[in-house]
Amino acid sequence: MPDDQMLLRVEGVTKSFGAVRACHDVTFDLWPGEVLGIVGESGSGKTTLLNCLAGRLEPDSGTVAYRNRADELSDIFAMSEPERRMLSRTDWGFVHQNPRDGLRLDITAGGNIGERMMMVGARHYGNIRTEAETWMDRVELDLDRIDAAPRTFSGGMQQRLQIARNLVSGPRLVFMDEPTGGLDVSVQARLLDLLRELVRELRVAVVIVTHDLAVARLLSDRLMVMRDGTVVESGLTDQVLDDPQHEYSQLLVSSILQV
Amino acid sequence: MTARKSKRAGDETGYNFAYLDEQTKRMIRRGILKAVAVPGYQVPFGSREMPLPYGWGTGGIQVTASIIGRDDVLKVIDQGSDDTTNAVSIRAFFARTAGVNTTEETAKASIVQTRHRIPERKLRADQILVYQVPIPEPLRFLEPRETECRKIHAWSEYGVMHVKLYEDIARFGRITTAYAYPVRVDDRYIMDPSPIPKFDNPKMDDCPALQLFGAGREKRLYAIPPYTKVTSLDFEDHPFDIETWDEPCALCGADDSFLDEIILDDKGSRMFVCSDSDFCSARRAEGHTGPMADDPRFADPEPSPREEVSHAG
């Protein structure tokens, strides 16, 4: 697929919960290999938008179109549920804020990584095992823990495992919701470095939600600032952070700089 | 297999023929037909209260009650044996409520209701095997949500089944699942074959007899029609295999049957004998002997009349 065509085309995505307008009229394109950060304070609608983009939550109105490997741009909510589920375990990844939501806690680390391979028909134990080892290594997990259940892992290790479990299928698009959210600052820093390396190396497109502007600056090429469900500003990361135009962005940037 | 003389046995006991009312039996038969039409697919059914607790085979009993006719000959096995409390009670239940003849001989039975085993003797096209199933959902251990299980079945998203086998090998070096070993039926649905040993799995494949499964508590029916392909899940480099023993049956000398270990004394002596007691005694009656066949402790005190079926009275 030529890189000059968008991977995801989002138009007018709107989702309310009762009277709460969680996200309103969101429109943007995402390009192959691009990392888009969605920032905004808690409750601004970031998670709701991400879930709509990833096909996990159907918007009230608007469309999300994904360009598949056959180069067809199709509305993800117009496709059948099994098609969408197939995409979400092959072409896409989803890294949850809480690793408990994205891991099988009582299945070994190797089994967690191997699951996507088995989902698409891998039936050779040795090959699955070798690939799981490779990914343990790539996310800097101790190989000795490959047969341990993630229930016994630290938060940082669980998050690394969740990343490996998603990347093993060679996705083209990964959604991340506050991937460093619950972690200690020192653990966060190393995980961020790792994420940045992997994303660059694999040239995978990422939509990453964070309330932490430092995370956004480190990882994303482009930023969208959300407030009360609406995108108030978007642009290249450095532009938005160094020269915010919207007064809310200015407030957000100045408040982070004060910390 | 229709209950032509529905009222007769009931007249003596106050129960309808085979205990269940005709309406219920028709409902279950409709479920069975659907199960046969979609091999390995779990069909929900309105399971009835039975005069036995769940776990005693209420699903199997309801299936048997729905298909049994006056001319049927019923055999009931539990752990391969016809003599356990469970098997004896179920046999007595049908002898009383349906007035049918019962037998311990696989060859003479038209319906075999079973828990834990498939008879060693090859089943025929004029026989039906009814399994009592405690947990019908093979995905249960990985996916507690019922709606999600249904989607996985509907769209054959079965990779997750191999995660369980992967776990076995990762933790123990081999596939340790020995009972209720999952199978794929007719290259489509993945099915839990009930807690039979994996030794019995190959018998389900291309079997001439109709195989019906009933889960009472979970209210599910499923089936394997005659001559259907049934494959046990495995990995290319860890292929499915069945249990083997280093010695033959101590009593009948069979080297191709599933053996139970029996502890003989507190000094650790033990023996291995066929779990299928009918198969073992038939072989001994034919003159086959194992290494301990002459041991007086195992001489059959009163050889059962093998040629007779017992008549309900």
Ligand SMILES: Nc1ncnc2c1ncn2[C@@H]1O[C@H](COP(=O)(O)OP(=O)(O)O)[C@@H](O)[C@H]1O
């Ligand atoms: N499932 C839901 N039901 C009701 N309200 C919800 C639900 N999910 C989110 N909301 C509301 O939508 C708004 C946006 O929430 P969310 O998308 O979680 O924001 P963020 O991820 O930016 O913190 C909030 O007011 C939140 O309370």
Ligand SMILES: [Mg+2]
């Ligand atoms: Mg959120």
